[in-house]
Amino acid sequence: MKIIVGSKNPVKIQAVKEAFSKFFDEVHVMSRSAKSGVPDQPFGDDTFRGARNRALALRDEDADFYVGLEGGVMDVLDRTVTFGAFCIIDVHGKESFGMSPILLLPDQVIKGLKEGKELGDVMDELTGGHNTKQKGGAAGFFTKGVVTRKDFYVQGLCVAMAPFLHRELY
Numbered sequence: 537m538k539i540i541v542g543s544k545n546p547v548k549i550q551a552v553k554e555a556f557s558k559f560f561d562e563v564h565v566m567s568r569s570a571k572s573g574v575p576d577q578p579f580g581d582d583t584f585r586g587a588r589n590r591a592l593a594l595r596d597e598d599a600d601f602y603v604g605l606e607g608g609v610m611d612v613l614d615r616t617v618t619f620g621a622f623c624i625i626d627v628h629g630k631e632s633f634g635m636s637p638i639l640l641l642p643d644q645v646i647k648g649l650k651e652g653k654e655l656g657d658v659m660d661e662l663t664g665g666h667n668t669k670q671k672g673g674a675a676g677f678f679t680k681g682v683v684t685r686k687d688f689y690v691q692g693l694c695v696a697m698a699p700f701l702h703r704e705l706y
Contacts, residue, residue, distance in 0.1 A: 537563050538599045542570030542590030547673065548605045551686045555693035556601070559701065570594055572606055577654045583608025584633060587623040591631075600627050601700075605689060607656075607673075609649060610640065616646045618655055618674055620689045622696045632706075634696025637686045639675055 537560040541552045544567050553565045561688030568591040572578070573585030583606045609616055620636035640648075648658035650683040659674050660666060673685025699706035 539563065539565045539601045539603060540594045540597055541565060541567045541596050542604045543567060543603070544569055547685050551605070551689035551693060552603050552610045554686070554699070555690045558694060559697060566599070567642070568594055568597070568606065572604075574606070577649060577652075578608040579605060580608070583610070583621040583691040584623070585623040587633070588631070588704045591623040591625045595625065595629075601625065603693070605693075609641070609655065610638075611620070616641050616649070618665045620692055622689070622692050624693070624700070626700055630699065630703075630706075632696045632699040634694075636692040638690070639678060639682075641674070645674070680686065 537556065539552060539556055541549050549565055549567050553563060556563045556565070558675060560657065571589040573589040574582040574586035575579055578586050586606035587604040590606065591602045594602040602625045606621050607618065608621060609618050615639050617638040619638045622634040624632045645655070645658050645662065648661065649655065655674060659677060673688065675688040676684040
């Protein structure tokens, strides 16, 4: 099974490998840079558009699945949360979407986002770390490492596989 991920971020690549390995024995994950076509810090539906654009950008290569992942933010009942959006496209062009859990963001982080910063940069400032988004991410920090950014993404990717696992129903 050959899967191409539209990202060079090791967390995203590892999440795809772990998710697909739950369904298939032989999983070979390759990564390519792919443009999202949305703002660097997408909001709401733009997060799903970015994931889809990344997956679509890979379709000129030979693979069984093309995967786009995009981290974004959205408002839920007047609170701002972060989440991951996922688009999986198979070799025949069938598309599916998934979503991670949501993580409520504190006011200090929301303030940075409203100033136009990316969540990863805000988290670096908050934690004093570097390149947080390629490590545990906001999820890892706020859950004290119990749920890392990779963990955050794996479940949403598994859910996005449903149409490919039950083609007769989709």
